[in-house]
Amino acid sequence: MGKVHEATVSAPVNIAVIKYWGKRDSALILPTNSSLSVTLSQDHLSTRTTIRASPDFPADRLWLNGVEEDISASKRLVNSITTARKLREALEEKQRKDGIPAESVVPLSKWSIHVCSENNFPTAAGLASSASGYAALVSALGALYDLPQSTSELSRVARVGSGSACRSMFGGFVAWQAGVADDGNDSLAVQVANRQHWPELQALILVASDRKKAISSTAGMQTTVETSSLFAERVRTVVPQRMEAMKTAIANRDFENFAEITMRDSNQFHAVCLDTYPPISYMNDTSRAIVGLIHAFNAARGRIAAAYTYDAGPNAVIYALKDDMRDLVELFTFCFPREESMLADAFYPDPFGVFALPEEAGQRLTDPAVARLADTAGKYPAGSVRRIIHTEVGDGPRILPASQSLLSDVGMPKRARE
Amino acid sequence: MGKVHEATVSAPVNIAVIKYWGKRDSALILPTNSSLSVTLSQDHLSTRTTIRASPDFPADRLWLNGVEEDISASKRLVNSITTARKLREALEEKQRKDGIPAESVVPLSKWSIHVCSENNFPTAAGLASSASGYAALVSALGALYDLPQSTSELSRVARVGSGSACRSMFGGFVAWQAGVADDGNDSLAVQVANRQHWPELQALILVASDRKKAISSTAGMQTTVETSSLFAERVRTVVPQRMEAMKTAIANRDFENFAEITMRDSNQFHAVCLDTYPPISYMNDTSRAIVGLIHAFNAARGRIAAAYTYDAGPNAVIYALKDDMRDLVELFTFCFPREESMLADAFYPDPFGVFALPEEAGQRLTDPAVARLADTAGKYPAGSVRRIIHTEVGDGPRILPASQSLLSDVGMPKRARE
Numbered sequence: 001m002g003k004v005h006e007a008t009v010s011a012p013v014n015i016a017v018i019k020y021w022g023k024r025d026s027a028l029i030l031p032t033n034s035s036l037s038v039t040l041s042q043d044h045l046s047t048r049t050t051i052r053a054s055p056d057f058p059a060d061r062l063w064l065n066g067v068e069e070d071i072s073a074s075k076r077l078v079n080s081i082t083t084a085r086k087l088r089e090a091l092e093e094k095q096r097k098d099g100i101p102a103e104s105v106v107p108l109s110k111w112s113i114h115v116c117s118e119n120n121f122p123t124a125a126g127l128a129s130s131a132s133g134y135a136a137l138v139s140a141l142g143a144l145y146d147l148p149q150s151t152s153e154l155s156r157v158a159r160v161g162s163g164s165a166c167r168s169m170f171g172g173f174v175a176w177q178a179g180v181a182d183d184g185n186d187s188l189a190v191q192v193a194n195r196q197h198w199p200e201l202q203a204l205i206l207v208a209s210d211r212k213k214a215i216s217s218t219a220g221m222q223t224t225v226e227t228s229s230l231f232a233e234r235v236r237t238v239v240p241q242r243m244e245a246m247k248t249a250i251a252n253r254d255f256e257n258f259a260e261i262t263m264r265d266s267n268q269f270h271a272v273c274l275d276t277y278p279p280i281s282y283m284n285d286t287s288r289a290i291v292g293l294i295h296a297f298n299a300a301r302g303r304i305a306a307a308y309t310y311d312a313g314p315n316a317v318i319y320a321l322k323d324d325m326r327d328l329v330e331l332f333t334f335c336f337p338r339e340e341s342m343l344a345d346a347f348y349p350d351p352f353g354v355f356a357l358p359e360e361a362g363q364r365l366t367d368p369a370v371a372r373l374a375d376t377a378g379k380y381p382a383g384s385v386r387r388i389i390h391t392e393v394g395d396g397p398r399i400l401p402a403s404q405s406l407l408s409d410v411g412m413p414k415r416a417r418e
Numbered sequence: 419m420g421k422v423h424e425a426t427v428s429a430p431v432n433i434a435v436i437k438y439w440g441k442r443d444s445a446l447i448l449p450t451n452s453s454l455s456v457t458l459s460q461d462h463l464s465t466r467t468t469i470r471a472s473p474d475f476p477a478d479r480l481w482l483n484g485v486e487e488d489i490s491a492s493k494r495l496v497n498s499i500t501t502a503r504k505l506r507e508a509l510e511e512k513q514r515k516d517g518i519p520a521e522s523v524v525p526l527s528k529w530s531i532h533v534c535s536e537n538n539f540p541t542a543a544g545l546a547s548s549a550s551g552y553a554a555l556v557s558a559l560g561a562l563y564d565l566p567q568s569t570s571e572l573s574r575v576a577r578v579g580s581g582s583a584c585r586s587m588f589g590g591f592v593a594w595q596a597g598v599a600d601d602g603n604d605s606l607a608v609q610v611a612n613r614q615h616w617p618e619l620q621a622l623i624l625v626a627s628d629r630k631k632a633i634s635s636t637a638g639m640q641t642t643v644e645t646s647s648l649f650a651e652r653v654r655t656v657v658p659q660r661m662e663a664m665k666t667a668i669a670n671r672d673f674e675n676f677a678e679i680t681m682r683d684s685n686q687f688h689a690v691c692l693d694t695y696p697p698i699s700y701m702n703d704t705s706r707a708i709v710g711l712i713h714a715f716n717a718a719r720g721r722i723a724a725a726y727t728y729d730a731g732p733n734a735v736i737y738a739l740k741d742d743m744r745d746l747v748e749l750f751t752f753c754f755p756r757e758e759s760m761l762a763d764a765f766y767p768d769p770f771g772v773f774a775l776p777e778e779a780g781q782r783l784t785d786p787a788v789a790r791l792a793d794t795a796g797k798y799p800a801g802s803v804r805r806i807i808h809t810e811v812g813d814g815p816r817i818l819p820a821s822q823s824l825l826s827d828v829g830m831p832k833r834a835r836e
Contacts, residue, residue, distance in 0.1 A: 211703075230689060233651040260695075267697045271648060275689035277682050278713045285629075285703045295696045 005108060006052035007143035008405045011136035011397040013045040013127065014038065014167045014174065015203065015317045017262040017309060018242050019269035021217075022225045022235065028184040029163045032225060033239040036175045036192065036246050037167045038319070040203055041394030042120075044349065047129060049117040049136035050406040051144050057112035063413045064117050064133075071115075080137060080161035085109050087157070088145035108145055115140075116406040116413045121389075127205070128217075128311065134158045134165030139397035151396070155189035171195040171395035173250050175243065195395050198253050200321045204328060206336075207387035208286040208314040217312040220273065220280045228275040234268060255321055259307030262319060263294075266309040284314040286336075286384045293335060293377055294318065297328065300369040325390070326352045327370045332388060334365055334374045339383030349390055423526060424470035425561035426823045429554035429815040431463040431545065432456065432585045432592065433621065433735045435680040435727060436660050437687035439635075440643045440653065446602040447581045450643060451657040454593045454610065454664050455585045456737070458621055459812030460538075462767065465547060467535040467554035468824040469562050475530035481831045482535050482551075489533075498555060498579035503527050505575070506563035526563055533558075534824040534831045539807075545623070546635075546729065552576045552583030557815035569814070573607035589613040589813035591668050593661065613813045616671050618739045622746060624754075625805035626704040626732040635730040638691065638698045646693040652686060673739055677725030680737060681712075684727040702732040704754075704802045711753060711795055712736065715746065718787040743808070744770045745788045750806060752783055752792045757801030767808055 014037040022032035060081065062071050071077050088109040095105045117136060119129050138158040141147070147154065155166035159176075167174040172194040179187030224231055242261055249257035273280040283291075287310055294308045306320040306328055320328055329352055365371035408414050432455040440450035478499065480489050489495050506527040513523045535554060537547050556576040559565070565572065573584035577594075585592040590612040597605035642649055660679055667675035691698040701709075705728055712726045724738040724746055738746055747770055783789035826832050 229656045230648040230651055230686065230693075233648055238647045263697075264695050267695065268648065268693050271689040271693035274692060275648075275686050277678070277685065279681075279685045279709060281701075281706050281709075283699075284706070288699050288702070291697060291699075 004052065004402075005054065005106065005111075005144060006050060006402070006405060006407065006411075007140045008048065008050040008400040008402065009136055009139040009143060009397050010042050010046045010048045010400060011132045011139055011168050012039045012042045012171065012394050013129075013132045014164065015040060015309060016164065016167070016311070017258070017307075017319075018239060018246055018265050019311075020164055020176065021221045021269050021272065022231065023163070023221065024178075025182075025184065026222065028187075029159050029161075030184050030187050031163060031176065031178050032231075033235045034176060034178040034243050035164070035167070035239075036173070036243060037164070038173055038201070038203070039168065039171045039195070039394050039396065041391045042398065043394070044389055044391040045119075045121050045127065045132070045205075047117055047119050047132035047136040048400070048404070048406060049115065049133075049140045050404075051113050051115050051137070051140040052407055052411045053108045053111040053113045053144060054411055055111050057114060057411065060112050060115075062115040062117070063416065065119060066413060066416050068416075076134075076161045077137075080134060080157055081113070081141070083157045083160055084138060084141035084145060084147070087147050087149060088141075091145065091147065113144075114407060114411045118406060118415075127207070127315065128313075130162040131165045131168045134161035135168030135397055137161065138165070139169065139399070143399050152188045152190055156184065156187065159184070159187060159189075169396060172197060172393060175247070192247055193250050195393050198250070198393065200253075200323070201255075202320060202322050202325050202390070202392045204318040204320070204325065204332070205387075205389040205391065206290060206316040206318065206332060206385050207389075208284060208290075208316065209383055209386050210284055210286075210314045220276070220312065223278075223280070224272050224276040227277040228272050230275045231272045234272055238268065239265075256304040259304045259319060262307040262309050270310060282312050282314060283310055286380065287314045287316060289335070289377075289380055289384075290316045290318075290332075293331065293373075296373050296377065297331060297370070300373050327365075327367045329388070329390065330365050330367075331370050331374055332385065334379070335377050336380050336385035337382045339386070341383075351390065422470065422820075423472065423524065423529075423562060424468060424820070424823060424825065424829075425558045426466065426468040426818040426820065427554055427557040427561060427815050428460050428464045428466045428818060429550045429557055429586050430457045430460045430589065430812050431547075431550045432582065433458060433727060434582065434585070434729070435676070435725075435737075436657060436664055436683050437729075438582055438594065439639045439687050439690065440649065441581070441639065442596075443600075443602065444640065446605075447577050447579075448602045448605050449581060449594065449596050450649075451653045452594060452596040452661050453582070453585070453657075454591070454661060455582070456591055456619070456621070457586065457589045457613070457812050457814065459809045460816065461812070462807055462809040463537075463539050463545065463550070463623075465535060465537050465550035465554040466818070466822070466824060467533065467551075467558045468822075469531050469533050469555070469558040470825055470829045471526045471529040471531045471562060472829055473529050475532060475829065478530050478533075480533040480535070481834065483537060484831060484834045486834075494552075494579045495555075498552060498575055499531070499559070501575045501578055502556060502559035502563060502565070505565050505567060506559075509563065509565065531562075532825060532829045536824060536833075545625070545733065546731075548580040549583045549586045552579035553586030553815055555579065556583070557587065557817070561817050570606045570608055574602065574605065577602070577605060577607075587814060590615060590811060593665070610665055611668050613811050616668070616811065618671075618741070619673075620738060620740050620743050620808070620810045622736040622738070622743070622750070623805075623807040623809065624708060624734040624736065624750060624803050625807075626702060626708075626734065627801055627804050628702055628704075628732045638694070638730065641696075641698070642690050642694040645695040646690050648693045649690045652690055656686065657683075674722040677722045677737060680725040680727050688728060700730050700732060701728055704798065705732045705734060707753070707795075707798055707802075708734045708736075708750075711749065711791075714791050714795065715749060715788070718791050745783075745785045747806070747808065748783050748785075749788050749792055750803065752797070753795050754798050754803035755800045757804070759801075766806075769808065
């Protein structure tokens with residue numbers, strides 16, 4: 001057996017504070033407006049992907065969480081892989097032109113690949129994994145193929161897989177510039193600030209139970225573009241202003257402005273969904289209750305101390321500074337009691353020890369003002385929030401050592417589900 | 419005892435299909451945009467009001483559903499009564515100028531009044547009564563004072579009490595023209611089509627249980643004007659187009675266009691509420707479920723056979739033609755079972771006999787396509803819908819005979835609560 005050509009990477013989830021919704025080109029995934037996100041820590045949420053290229057593989061194959069998927073069934077997967085292969089092909093071409101002997105140029109672009117990908121968070125968490133998934137895929141291809149392109153350039157390849165995946169190519173605070181070019185050349189991610197820029201910023205993910213099946217965001221957003229009479233105004237006027245204001249807020253570590261813009265933009269995204277025909281609604285009564293709690297919490301604090309944001313589902317992501325997080329965790333565990341059937345680790349990690357003992361969880365309310373607020377709000381039905389994840393701003397994709405590979409010696413998944 | 423100067427009227431509820439939301443003048447209640455509504459039958463929903471003027475009354479007094487209210491505490495009540503009195507004063511002035519002997523001009527404008535008002539629907543129905551209430555008040559004052567003003571002119575007086583009340587001054591289909599004058603002279607209601615124009619059109623009111631207390635629409639709409647970045651576009655572009663399209667649909671009895679505009683405008687109203695900061699949400703999971711059921715029902719029918727619309731609360735009003743109503747009633751009683759504690763008449767009236775027997779209600783699904791749809795949708799928690807009212811397009815305020823008076827011989831409420 002010759003040299004193994006393989007790369008293993010992990011890539012993070014990102015949560016937008018200025019929302020992406022609407023494409024100007026569906027094939028290339030070119031958005032109608034720029035967006036901006038915070039990359040979350042891979043300690044709690046990430047996708048790990050191993051890719052191996054081998055002249056012995058008869059075809060490209062892919063396993064997601066242990067289950068083999070048909071690559072050719074996904075145009076987006078094919079697009080991403082094909083685009084990365086072309087970049088590799090160009091590199092091999094250049095190596096040959098540069099006088100490197102043909103036998104030293106490894107023809108990786110000609111070989112089939114095996115892709116094995118796993119999320120470290122359960123699908124049951126209700127969190128979209130396409131952003132971290134495509135960022136991991138493209139980062140692994142970049143590493144495997146030794147591509148010379150910058151991360152921003154590679155983010156274009158992630159973009160053709162899943163729009164918001166381009167933002168998961170960086171850590172910290174990331175803008176996806178909509179761009180204007182027809183070929184999407186200028187539609188890519190850039191880092192606005194790195195992870196170390198604002199270490200106090202933390203996030204809480206509240207996974208809400210929902211009776212309804214989610215509407216595909218791909219289908220939903222194009223219906224919005226076609227039918228909402230308010231959407232054009234958002235794209236033309238509102239988002240450009242907010243992008244600038246948000247960058248300034250981040251640069252200044254100005255939490256109140258960061259939070260207000262985040263909440264307003266989440267609300268407006270859901271407003272244009274509702275203005276779609278037929279209307280799209282992702283938020284449910286639990287989501288609406290969390291919105292109310294956050295505004296009440298901010299009123300109790302006398303400042304904007306927390307922000308909510310919702311993507312294409314009922315789950316809330318709460319941004320707050322470290323010093324306010326304990327009270328928020330206590331408030332949520334009080335108002336959203338666990339259901340008995342829920343796993344002991346449904347709420348994790350638990351730096352404050354608030355989740356630790358089910359019989360005590362939700363009984364401690366350290367701050368008297370928060371206790372009064374919790375008392376007024378009351379308790380929601382047990383299990384309305386079925387998971388809480390306490391996390392923080394994280395770094396971009398990481399290249400992992402070969403020991404972390406998901407593939408066996410022969411290039412098959414180490415773990416596979418029947 | 420001399421001649422009794424008294425009038426008793428009843429006035430209807432109206433449900434907007436193009437929504438009023440936002441004022442350009444809060445004192446005069448001048449709206450940012452025109453709106454259009456359907457007046458509902460007084461057989462099922464109405465306010466009855468008796469007003470008597472007497473030189474023996476030491477002060478103005480008012481009883482609402484048997485409970486005395488402090489008139490002076492409500493600027494809107496004072497405004498409406500004062501405006502009507504001024505019109506009466508002008509009439510008395512004119513009568514004297516016209517040579518009618520002073521002793522024959524009854525100085526009603528100088529006398530105090532007793533106002534007694536009752537809704538024929540329980541407050542528990544969760545339906546706003548301010549529109550029918552102010553329309554009844556102003557109609558009764560118009561009759562008592564023998565005012566020569568046209569109904570449109572009097573609708574201005576109802577408007578200063580409660581904006582949408584001006585639309586309850588007419589039966590059938592009614593437009594409230596926003597107007598442009600600073601004094602509100604051209605901000606009034608006009609009848610677009612009368613009750614007889616479209617007799618097949620019916621309405622179903624679904625009263626949804628809600629945990630949340632409603633936000634005052636008066637406070638809410640001004641926050642929208644001030645904070646929503648999408649609201650101006652609605653006012654400037656969307657509503658003027660929809661007003662014209664809606665009038666055409668009504669003129670042509672074109673249910674599909676009527677229904678689609680109704681749904682789109684309801685959705686957009688709630689969209690701008692959500693785009694408000696802090697956001698306002700009136701619809702809950704039950705409301706969202708009903709939206710889904712209506713779109714599924716229309717899909718099953720292969721045409722737009724029903725429309726939903728929501729005001730400042732979670733209750734749905736469904737518009738449909740008579741021939742589609744039975745299936746809708748069956749669908750809703752199937753999907754929203756009654757709670758045991760609910761009153762036997764919670765669903766009324768019952769022309770199809772669907773509500774009649776609790777143990778049978780919701781079991782009959784006549785149409786196979788609707789039965790399939792109901793099966794897919796499943797049953798929502800019992801009591802999610804706690805009242806259904808089946809009604810139709812109705813007439814405008816009615817002047818009732820003296821026998822229907824709510825006041826006793828001495829001008830006090832016949833029925834009063836402790």
